[in-house]
Amino acid sequence: MYIGQITDTANATPLPESLAGVEAAIKRINAEGGINGRVITLITCDDKADANEAAKCARQAVRENVSATIGNNSNFGEAILSVLERGGVASIGQLPITQQDFASPVAFPLQAGSAGMIAGAAKLLASQGATAIALAAVDSPAGALNEQFANAGLAATSAKVLGLTLVPIEAPDYASYAATVARGSDGILIGMNSDQAGRFVQSLKQAGASQRIALTVGAVPPSMVIRLGAASQGLLVTSPFRPIEAGGASNAQYLADMKAYAPRAKKNVFSQGGWVAVETFVRVMKARKITDFSPANVLDVMGSLEDFDAGDMIPPLTTNTTLPAPYNRLFVNKVMFARIQNGQLALIDEEWHGGLIQ
Structure with a gap:
């Protein structure tokens, strides 16, 4: 199974810890046997702080037939999501920056941004x-x-x-x-x-x-x-997430994963965001006993959640609802x-x- 992640290392304030959080969670999941017997292969792409490069990254994700992109961290959500929409690929837990991050039918932000x-x-x-x-x-x-x-x-x-x-x-x-x-x-x-x-x-x-x-x-x-x-x-x-200092089961697992697989990365809200995006995807797929990881099926499954328990880093997640524009995909309209x-x-x-x- 292939998962994509689009990040930005050329921005004035790059946040490589988002990718570190994604990688740490995936390495632990694979060490435990993957998702329902399927290991995850991560395909990363740097948008180089350029909208055209961001669109190229999204086209690569579609071309590589990724099951979803997870934990994207880019200023060019519109460029990315327009491509993912045409390819029918979900974007799970992206850092919501642009209006499209809260409006695209393939977007599943896990925070209010x-x-x-x-x-x-x-x-x-x-x-x-x-x-x-x-x-x-x-x-x-x-x-x-x-x-x-x-x-x-x-x-x-x-x-x-x-x-x-x-x-x-x-x-x-x-x-x-x-x-x-x-x-x-x-x-x-x-x-x-x-x-x-x-x-x-x-x-x-x-x-x-x-x-x-x-x-x-x-x-x-x-x-x-x-x-x-x-x-x-x-x-x-x-x-947007339960603060690291506040503890809880999800933060304990997050810190353990970061210590084991990304010890030099910063432990902050950005690496939390990458980690919880993977964790949510994995929990959903395991709970539904999914073996078909095609982009279309993953998109359908992610859009069918109601009060889903993704751990205590975020509140229960409901995605099977229609929200008013322009925040059609504001599934987590809460903070601590x-x-x-x-x-x-x-x-x-x-x-x-x-x-x-x-």
Whole structure:
């Protein structure tokens, strides 16, 4: 059985750990005898941060007759999914970045992506008492959408978005931007990558800001928490998966697989995403006792799930439902709430908080 994985190693912020998570899970599954007696052969392809190369990778996957692509990590979901649609090949657990990742009939994202995490972060701030929330994001098309997502997360609350401050990626100093979001707000939502988010938090703290601050889990890896030191205390965090620090059976297996098969790779939300994509596929195929791994059959099986238990890293998965556009494939519209306490990420509660994007 062949499985495809399309990744990006040429991006400004490459995430090779996504592939590492996929590889670690597959190696353990094969060591245990494969899926219903069939071992997995992984075919990887680098899209080289280019839409045309991404489409070529997808065409290769179709040509090689892969059962599915699993854990794709690319900025060019539209290019990939349009090819996979024509070939009738499922994309399971891809990192959802583009609109097509939530709309394609062959897409099975296992998380709410940045849209859901930003919406969740706004909802988390409101749950902690914030009523006037200011947003800061990278000055980019994706960053400009943060206000839309935050408003979606606040729809059922009395909290409001004060405004969105877009910060140029090349800005040498964040002090003026930090002052803008601090003015008149009692909650601040930062939608940036870890380096920028860390600098922004430091600028806020240096200016004496005391507001609640929320970020997505990818923005506060352990290395960033260490660098921030005391400034990280109390930061609110949304996670699309059960955080590694929160334990659980799936995280225990994930950590064991990473230690055994990818010991040098980072253990973070991106390697979690690759790992859980494989784990979900394997659990589904074993539960249904599948022996026909043709792309068409895998696509049918993946689209027939109802409250399927894929482990405790993600909530139960239902795919046999019709969701409204433009998020037709938003099967996991939930995140977990956490905060940084004494240098560690700790769950606020054990709930999956949903209803984020409508």
